[in-house]
Amino acid sequence: MNQTLQAAIYRPATEIDALMPDIADPVAAADFPQTILRYRNDRAAAFVGLDGLSDAEWVAHFGRFEPLEGGLPRPLALRYHGHQFRHYNPDIGDGRGFLFAQLRDDAGRLLDLGTKGTGQTPYSRFGDGRLTLKGGVREILATEMLEALGVTTSKTFSIIETGEALERNDEPSPTRGAAMVRLSHSHIRIGSFQRAAFHDDKALLAKLTDYALTRLYGEEPGDNPPAQLLGLVVERAADLAASYMVAGFVHGVLNSDNINITGESFDYGPWRFTPLWDANFTAAYFDHQGLYAFGRQAEAIHWDVAQLAVSLRPLVEAPALIAQLERFPALYGDAMQRRFCWRLGVEGAEPGAMIEAAVRGMVTTGMPIDRFFHDCRGGMARDAASYGDAAWAPFREAITGLAAIPGAKAHPYWSDEVPCSMHIEEVEAIWSAIDKDDDWVPLHAKVAAIRRMGEALGKPPGPTA
Helix, strand or coil, X not given: CCHHHHHHHCEEECHHHHHCCCCEEECCCCCCCCCEEEEECHHHHHHCCCCCCCHHHHHHHHCCCCCCCCCCCCCEEEECCEEECCEEECCCECCCCCEEEXXXXXXXXXXXXXXXXXXXXXXXXXXXCEEEHHXXXXXXXXXXXXXXXXXXXXXXXXXEEEEEEEXXXXXXXXXXXXXXXXXXXXXXXXXXXXXXHHCCCHHHHHHHHHHHHHHHCCCCCCCCHHHHHHHHHHHHHHHHHHHHHHHCEECCCCCHHHCECCCCECCCCCCEECCCCCCCCCCCCCCCCCCCCHHHHHHHHHHHHHHHHHHHHHHCCHHHHHHHHCCHHHHHHHHHHHHHHHHHXXXXXCCCHXXXXXXXXXXHHCCCHHHHHHHHHHCCHHHHHHHCCHHHHHHHHHHCCCEECCCCCCCHHHHCCCCCCXXXXXXXXXXXXXXXXXXXXXXXXXXXXXXXXXXXXXCCCCCCC
């Protein structure tokens, strides 16, 4: 590692020690046949002081998992439970990944470097503990697009091809293997609290609550820490649900073990971006009931947060928790308004009316979500006839007199003929170029295009007003 860079901004941490040995098991990474560096996110690495690593050092840490200086001495597979499609499962945990390191970003915030595809753990059950290279590529595309669209998300930090041929039932096999590292604001999830409650471990529940408040939120515990924490999670979870909707994103597997205690989106499996505003659009082929369909995501996330409240019940009386849960619908509505206006580039809209009119217009006319936001922010000049339809009359009335956010249209992106999108056909085409010809140019070009769109959109609103 570059010693000057490390001394300046690389700040290792081992805060998880406060929860050990109750929260995780020490494990070892798999020994891969090869370690071929395919993707390093230097933009993210710069925030944590690791962009100065040489490629050889990068591979040593994120392919062979040699400990980072001053960090955790050994990877940790976290223990947790969770509701999976509303069925409680006590037999889960980090089954093909682990917490590799903790460190602080340039603002001092505690972050985790977690992995996926790095070998079997005590929670692998019958799995091989591996990740397909295609899965890693898909996660790059998901996290980059979501970050650009203002969603608080983990960042795909590294992808290293492992030289393994993997057998999978849901894609052509054998397929190439990969080890992925993601940078996130903690891997503690609702399921971590559920496990402690399941085992009636009040001491661990109290420690988890204190850890989340003090180390993740930077809050001083008040008179009622469990309710205080739940209130923070409710705020961020409501914002997360709204951000998914405004982005046109469908996570696919919103189980309680996939909801981070900080409200950060992570763990992308069967995700999709819906081209149209279709409430019934699902991402997972196995979601036969549409439990996590596009239009049901707020309901699903609220239900998951309610499971956190249930888990905290041994520490506090119910009324204080119920009061926090009941804030979710209003917070979600406020977040929808904030985020919808941000993507449109306007301010001053009346709550609800503009969004309702816009959604009705998109549904009635079949206007694609990305096209709608792009045209509106660009002034609708590109396809004025489409918006002359009577279906758009309520929306035109709702936006009359709204002020543009300063600089909202300044970026040349808004003059592009086609908006930047991320639909399944392009995902498959990008993967096909890699799979057939080992051509990574389309992937890197797409990441650059997504980041350009993110620059045009600017800084997203926060989780609260």
